[in-house]
Amino acid sequence: MTIAITGATGQLGRLVVAGLKKKGVSDVIGLARSADKAKDLGIPVRIADYDKPETLAPALAGVNTLLLISGSEFGKRAAQHKAIVTAAKKAGVQKIVYTSILHADTSPIDLAAEHRASEAEIKASGIPYTFLRNGWYTENYTGSIGGALNAGAFIGSAGNGTLSLAARRDYADAAVAVLTTPGHDGKVYELGGDAAVSLADFAAAISAASNKRIPYNDLPQAEYAKILGSFGLPTFLAEAIAGWDTQAAKGALRDDGKQLSKLIGRPTTPMAETVAEAVRAQLQQ
Ligand SMILES: NC(=O)c1ccc[n+]([C@@H]2O[C@H](COP(=O)([O-])OP(=O)(O)OC[C@H]3O[C@@H](n4cnc5c(N)ncnc54)[C@H](OP(=O)(O)O)[C@@H]3O)[C@@H](O)[C@H]2O)c1
Structure with a gap:
């Protein structure tokens, strides 16, 4: 069961990689746009740049589960995420776990529009999914x-x-929990402290x-x-x-749903x- 993680060189991605290692999960691939930045991850790395669609399907070859950590370039993300979801479909990925925003469907926050579009794209792909609707990091x-x-x-x-603030590591642990335990297909988690x-x-x-x-x-x-x-x-x-x-x-x-502490099995x-x-x-x- 190969798990691939986008944004593996980012702050959340690094915590997820560390969390999976700690759990002894070995079949993990980091997806990164910079090989240099990924050198110290300590896992196999493939180059995947959302802006270079030709890199995406090869990077996902043989991957069962994709953790799609939302990108950081506001305004470009709906198209970027669409590119990787399209590639995931092509590559036969069997599950996508996506980091969205708290209450993405109703949130008045401007960032939510890109997450709504990405959630819709993932649903339309027919690939089984889990949405981690992350609240604000304390950081x-x-x-x-x-x-x-x-x-x-x-x-x-x-x-x-x-605000229901939680530490970035709490959200990373939630991703690790969803990636390593059964029963999360089709679930939408509203996560906060x-x-x-x-x-x-x-x-x-x-x-x-x-x-x-x-x-x-x-x-x-x-x-x-x-x-x-x-x-x-x-x-x-x-x-x-x-x-x-x-x-x-x-x-x-x-x-106030406390779904984050329930997922990670400890208080936030x-x-x-x-x-x-x-x-x-x-x-x-
Ligand atoms: N819930 C919150 O409070 C909160 C706060 C901030 C951000 N976020 C969202 O959550 C995500 C993860 O948070 P974070 O703290 O880990 O952010 P981060 O440290 O900025 O990490 C973002 C990751 O996305 C990667 N990325 C950006 N553009 C890309 C592209 N074109 N192709 C491939 N990868 C690309 C970055 O690659 P590089 O390492 O090469 O730069 C980085 O690894 C953010 O990207 C953002 O969508 C949430």
């Missing part, structure tokens, strides 16, 4: 901790909204871990986007991030634990 916010410690405040635009937290809670966790007073400063969406832009983020990304916070304020990134990593790790790393720099 989406930990990158801002250094800036918050310097500025003396954690900024965002999510108001009092609460056990506890929903606000950005004020996040700031409080930074304060506790750093012994500094770091309040949460909630900003209007446009102002937050402007500040993110002033940090060097491209305008489209700064505006997108601020927009996601605004949707989070309305509950778009919350799910508390937000404060991921924050404390990131604060420690920041203070050691």
Whole structure:
């Protein structure tokens, strides 16, 4: 039973590869667009670039199960995922596990449109599937901790909204569980952390871990986007991030079903634990 993993050189992919190794699963192939970047994966690697369809079907030869980790180039992903699903069909892949977005079918978040298209593409292929509708990684916010410690405040635009944050490794463990246990065909999992937290809670966790007073400063969406832009983020990304916070304020990134902890057989990593790790790393720099 050969399992292939796209995005194997990415952060989630690397955690999935490590998780499969830990479970003793040996028949695993990493799919990567850069052989160089994949050198240290410690598993066989095949070149597969979503933008080069000619690389995809050969990369999937003999593969039974494909973990399709969604790509990272917003706006291109529906076409990219379509290319790999087409190649999977051609290569005779028997199962696709796809990392989607929380509540993909109803989510108002702009990113959801590409995931809706990809889920539809996978369904239309007739290949048995499992959708892992991942909520937000806690790590989406930990990158801002250094800036918050310097500025003396954690900024965002999510108001009092609460998000079901979980650590990236929790989502990776969910993928490992689905890849290594039976009974997931046709299932759609809405995945998020056990506890929903606000950005004020996040700031409080930074304060506790750093012994500094770091309040949460909630900003209007446009102002937050402007500040993110002033940090060097491209305008489209700064505006997108601020927009996601605004949707989070309305509950778009919350799910109380606890399907993630059920899948992984343990509680999800508390937000404060991921924050404390990131604060420690920041203070050691
Ligand atoms: N739930 C969340 O909070 C959240 C947050 C961020 C992203 N995501 C989504 O989840 C995915 C995995 O997260 P992550 O943290 O692992 O992201 P990541 O570290 O950016 O990894 C993305 C992976 O996609 C690969 N990729 C991008 N374009 C490709 C192409 N044209 N052909 C082949 N591979 C391509 C990248 O290859 P390289 O290694 O060569 O760059 C990388 O391995 C992301 O790509 C994104 O769709 C979810």
